Amino acid sequence: MKLIIAFQLLSKIHCFDFAKMPGKRARRKLTKKHQRKRRRQKQAKERDKLEEEAENQRLLQPEYQKWLQKQQEMEEFQRLAEERERQDAEESWLQREAIVQRQFQIDEAKRRQEQEEVERLQREQAKERAEREEIQRKQREEEIRRSAKAAAEFDAMMESMNEYLNNPRLENPPSHLLRVMETHPEERPCEFFSRTNFCRYGHACTFNHRRPMLARIILIRHFFNHSMLQGRQPHTEYSSGEEHLELTEQDLRSDYDEFFNDAVEEVEKFGTIVNFRTVRNTLEHLRGHVFVEYTNERSALRAFTNLQGRYYASKRLNVEFSNLKTWRGAVCGT
Ligand SMILES: [Zn+2]
Incomplete structure (x- = not known):
């Protein structure tokens, strides 16, 4: 490729020269050039021939x-x-x-x-x-399902209770209201709870606490409050000793009478009462509990709905139904 280009270039120059340099002079120059070339070629051929001969000569030498x-x-x-x-x-x-x-x-x-x-x-x-x-x-x-179910049950129970409360023609409460709620149905009954309706272990107790949904007896916790009932605890004996040294059994008796008259007047508003018992026990968890027994469940229910959450002597009342079998166990000391 390069060769062809070079050749074309040469021919152009050649033509150009030819056109520029007219006449004999140009021709002579060209002729001389050709002559020089031929001479050179001839000399080269001769040289080659000589070299070849020399080589042939050398080849003959061992x-x-x-x-x-x-x-x-x-x-x-x-x-x-x-x-x-x-x-x-x-x-x-x-x-x-x-x-x-x-x-x-x-x-x-x-x-x-x-x-x-x-x-x-x-x-x-x-x-x-x-x-x-x-x-x-x-x-x-x-959880949602359970709480909805519990709410529905509670509503149904409240409705049922209301119906029983407001319908005197219903002599006895509907049987589903006389159910007993149990904390551990598979366990044996908690002896303490059965006897006093109270257990110091509360919800943590591993035995079964049986509590009626509705009963003729209501329990009002710590209803009666008196410093003589509090003062007998060994660790407070000295600190508050002076205060109740002045108080006598007689004082306790008269204060209780006053409380009794007040309270009975109040609870009788809801129906005829058969029993009114107060726990005279100095143990913290039993002190001042009051049991009120009515002739029927309707009166007890009326008392329950009216007293629950009300204030007495600046204390909020906490009411529940009770299934005590005997008074002796619960109210020892009265
Ligand atoms: Zn218990």
Whole structure:
């Protein structure tokens, strides 16, 4: 390609020269140029011929032949050495390449394994989270369902109680209102609770506390409050000793009478009472409990709904139904 371009360039210059230099002078110059060229070619041919002859002459000499052979052998040796070197280089390159490839595969496998492990853990976590959320969702649903059920039951019970309260034609309370609520139905009854309707362990007690939903007896906790009942506790004996040293049994009696008259007047508003008993016990959890027994459940229910939450001697009344079997157990000390 280069050659062709060079040729074209030359012809252009040639033409140009020809046009610029007219006449004999140009032709002569060209002729001379051709002559010089031919001369040179001829000289070269002769030189080549001479060299060829000289070479042929040399070839006839055994030393030259030997020297040539040696040259060829050396060249061959050199060629082989280079070839070996090239092969060695190629082999070592291949080895390095194989090592690199192998290392790459190992790294790749390790990376893949790590990635899989990460994905597995993520899947596990997502699964656990979903399970946890599902459990929580079910718990929430169950809670809502339970509280809705409890609210409905409570409403039904209140309605039923109201109906019983306001309908004198119903002589006896509906049987579902005479149910007994139990804290641990599978356990044996708590002896203390059965006897006094109270247990110092409260909700934490492992025995069964049986409490009526409705009964003829109501229990008003800590209704009667008197410093002589409080003062007998050993650890307060000295601190408040002076105050109740002045008080006598007679004082307690008269204060109680006053309370009794007040309270009976109040509780009689709701129906005829059969019994009014106060626990004269200095134990903190029994002190001043009052049991009021009515002739029927309707009166007790009326008292319950009217007294619950009301204030007496700046204390809020806490009323519940009671199923005491005997007074002796609960009101020992009266
Ligand atoms: Zn108990």
